[in-house]
Amino acid sequence: MAKVVLITGGSSGIGKSIGEFLCKKGFKVYGTSRNPDHYPDSKFPILALDVKHNDTILQTVNTIINTEGQLDVVINNAGAGITGPIEEVPDEEIKANFETNFFGPIKVIKAVLPQMRKQQSGLIINITSIAGYMGLPYRGIYSASKGALELLTEAFRMEIKGFNIKMTNVAPGDFATNIAAGRYHAPLLDDSPYKKPYGDTLDLMNTHVDNGSDPNLMAKEVFKIINTKNPKVHYKVGEFMQKFSIVLKRILPDTVYEKLLMNHYKI
Known part of the structure; x- marks a missing residue:
């Protein structure tokens, strides 16, 4: 029997690529979007789901389980970018980013665990980011939200191991997607002390x-x-230097690594 896969944020970018690839491999794939009507040509069903709203998560999960009788793989891919000097990013935007990148995946995991426990099997893949391994200048909120999800997965894995449910992180580097278009940018203010470096x-x-x-x-x-x-607990996917930067962070003194980042970003 074909495995049933749920991909949050499956309408574009990485989520869409994963969904189309898995369809070709014989999986039964369901993607999600806040606006599924915008994707009539999707190669797999796109269901309405907003990770900020628990009722939409429960409704979609129940729809899949009622239709398929099982749910084998869940990919927490829905995410949002955010940039800006931390001092100038509005508090509500910081909270909104954590709602999508951190609390959203938690809500999805909580919604699917009862079914996976009932099946005594399941796999949850959290899409994080190489940025979650380091505090990047002007991307500090994004780094923090993805880093929090990395640590959460480490703890969750141990808690659900006894139910034969597996969980892992996959941290992508920079991929050619439309994430920049949907990212929250703190505006470049003329009177900002951060104007040039930001x-x-x-x-x-x-x-x-x-x-x-x-x-x-x-x-x-x-x-x-x-x-x-x-x-494994962690996977990294991307350019060699992006993955190697995580190794450097482990072996270099903190201030040396910080200097490397500042040189890279020319600040």
Whole structure:
């Protein structure tokens, strides 16, 4: 019987690539979007779900379970970017980002665990970010929300191991997607003390995304993980230097690593 997969944020970018790849491999895939009507040509069903609203999560999860009788793989992919000097990012935008990137996945996990426990099997894949391994200038809120999800997964894995439910993180680097378009940008203020360094960093970030890797690399990695008997705690997918930066952070003194980041971002 085909495995049933739920992908939050499956209408575009990495989520769409993963969904289309898994469909070709014979999986029964359901994606989600806050506006499913905008994606009539999707190669798999797109259901209405907003990770900020628990009722939409429960409704969609129940729809899939009632239709398929099972739910085997859940991919927490819905996420939002955010940039800006932390001092100038409005509190409500910081909270909104954590609602999507951190509290949203928790809500989804809580909604699917009863079914997976009943099946005595299941796999939950949390899409985090290489940015979650380090505090990046002008992306501090994003780094913090994704880093929090990385740590949450470490704890959750141990709690659900006895139910034969597996959980892992997949941290992408920069991929060629439309994330920059949907990102919250704190405005570049003329009278801001951060105007030049923030503006320069913003240009650099957008270049990284525009020149990013093919999202199909993520799809192939997720497929491999689904077919792995005992997934690792953390996976990283992206350019060599992005992955190597995590190794450098582990082995270099903190201030040396900080200097490397500041040189990279020219601040």
